Amino acid sequence: MAxxxxxxxxxxxxxxxxEFGDPPKNDRTHDGTRAGTHGKAGDLPxxxxxxxxxxxxxxxxxxxxxxxxxxxxxxLDQRGHGRSDKPPRASYTREAYIEDVExxxxxxxxxxxxxxxxxxxxxxxxxxxxxxxxxxxxxxICDMRASALGAASQHTWTEWFRAWPVPFATLADVxxxxxxxxxxxxxxxxxxxxxxxxxxxxxADGWRPVFEPEQMLRSRxxxxxxxxxxxxxxxxxxxxxxxxxxxxxxxxxxxxxxxVLPHGQxxxxxxxxxxxxxxxxxxxxxxxxxxxxxxxES
Numbered sequence: 001m002a003x004x005x006x007x008x009x010x011x012x013x014x015x016x017x018x019e020f021g022d023p024p025k026n027d028r029t030h031d032g033t034r035a036g037t038h039g040k041a042g043d044l045p046x047x048x049x050x051x052x053x054x055x056x057x058x059x060x061x062x063x064x065x066x067x068x069x070x071x072x073x074x075x076l077d078q079r080g081h082g083r084s085d086k087p088p089r090a091s092y093t094r095e096a097y098i099e100d101v102e103x104x105x106x107x108x109x110x111x112x113x114x115x116x117x118x119x120x121x122x123x124x125x126x127x128x129x130x131x132x133x134x135x136x137x138x139x140x141i142c143d144m145r146a147s148a149l150g151a152a153s154q155h156t157w158t159e160w161f162r163a164w165p166v167p168f169a170t171l172a173d174v175x176x177x178x179x180x181x182x183x184x185x186x187x188x189x190x191x192x193x194x195x196x197x198x199x200x201x202x203x204a205d206g207w208r209p210v211f212e213p214e215q216m217l218r219s220r221x222x223x224x225x226x227x228x229x230x231x232x233x234x235x236x237x238x239x240x241x242x243x244x245x246x247x248x249x250x251x252x253x254x255x256x257x258x259x260v261l262p263h264g265q266x267x268x269x270x271x272x273x274x275x276x277x278x279x280x281x282x283x284x285x286x287x288x289x290x291x292x293x294x295x296x297e298s
Contacts, residue, residue, distance in 0.1 A: 002061065007107050009079060009100035013090055016083035017104055018057045018075045021068025045137075045296065046110030049075040050101065050121030052144075053216055054209070056082030056199055062281050063116070070296070071114070076104050078121070080215045082199075088212075092219040097124045102132055111135035114295060116288070118142040118277065119248075123223060130234035138295045139239040140288055143247040143274050146232050146257050149224040157220060160184055161213040167206025171197050174207055191278045229260055238263045238298075240291040244272030244279060265291060 007015040047067050049060040057075035067073040077084040079100055080092060090096070101124055105111040115136055117125035122144035129136040163183065168174045178185075179193025200207040239261045243249040245268060258264035267287040272279040 004083070005108065007104045009103050010096045011091060013079050013087060013100070014085045015079060015100055015104065016057070016077040017108060018077070020061065020064035020073045020075070044070065044072040046113035047071045047073045048101065048105060048110055048113050048115050049073065050078065050115065050117040050125055051075070051081065052119030052121050053220060054081070054199055054211060055118065055121070056210070058082070058198055059195065059278065063277055063285070066285055072110065074108060074110060076101065080219060081211055086212060086215060092215055093222045094127065097219070098128050098131060101125070101128050102135065105135045112137040114138040114140070114292065116140040116142070117144070119144050119274070120219070120223070123228060126235050126239070127228070127231050129237055130231045133236050136237050138237050139235060140291065141239060141241045141257070143243050143249045143276055145249050145253055146228045147253060148227045151225070153224055154217070154221055158217060161217070167203065167208050168200065169206050171200065171207060174200050189273065189279070191275060195275050195278050232257060233260050233262070236262055238265070238291070238295060240265045240267055240288060242267045242269065242276060242287055244274060244276040245270045247272065247274045247276060267291070
């Protein structure tokens with residue numbers, strides 16, 4: 001089950017948050033204790049999950065449902081993504097994304113929460129943790145680099161978007177192109193096809209992305225030219241850096257991120273690429289579970 005909760009982000013942008021598991025209850029049992037094994041959902045430790053660029057909250061559904069047994073798990077559609085608003089004149093700066101998450105934590109009553117972020121979502125998570133340590137008690141960074149990516153990276157992304165054969169006639173075509181035919185894919189990856197099928201919507205002429213590629217490029221250009229080591233060093237909460245063995249975050253950089261973090265830990269998921277939680281969901285959960293348990297025990 002996923003329950004939608006609307007949140008007002010920076011500049012009044014409407015954001016869709018999705019709570020997984022049972023909603024908060026005020027019911028009490030015959031002996032006066034709160035209903036449920038772990039108490040009402042509002043008493044459970046909060047977790048906010050942040051997708052990467054082009055992603056959406058539903059990408060986190062398996063992880064969030066697994067978390068909901070012992071946490072209040074909420075995934076956010078960030079501005080320009082999923083079911084959240086996509087105003088053409090809205091700000092798509094780093095500051096806007098950070099303020100959105102800040103607003104979500106406060107309006108949902110989740111803080112201090114564990115933030116779990118993938119790629120762009122991980123960058124937003126650690127930038128918020130540096131800015132508002134009172135709202136973040138733990139952090140999981142999934143396959144996001146702290147170093148600058150540069151202009152060549154943005155050019156590659158621009159060319160990649162232009163190569164998309166939109167509209168796609170069917171979802172099967174989406175899965176095949178992103179999982180097999182995409183010239184930027186080194187080897188077939190069905191999980192990648194499923195990932196992109198999740199961000200498509202049917203229109204009159206076929207299947208198109210639910211986001212505007214131009215907005216994605218605008219969002220991306222606000223972080224790729226800068227390194228983010230300084231903010232990483234300002235994160236005071238326990239932090240787990242997770243990388244896929246074949247992901248975009250190299251082992252050396254990941255281990256340097258752990259060294260820079262005041263309370264950093266490292267985990268690696270084998271046979272996984274950039275979409276770690278999609279490629280190897282069981283191994284992903286196994287990698288983060290000890291860290292989450294340590295936060296509950298502390």
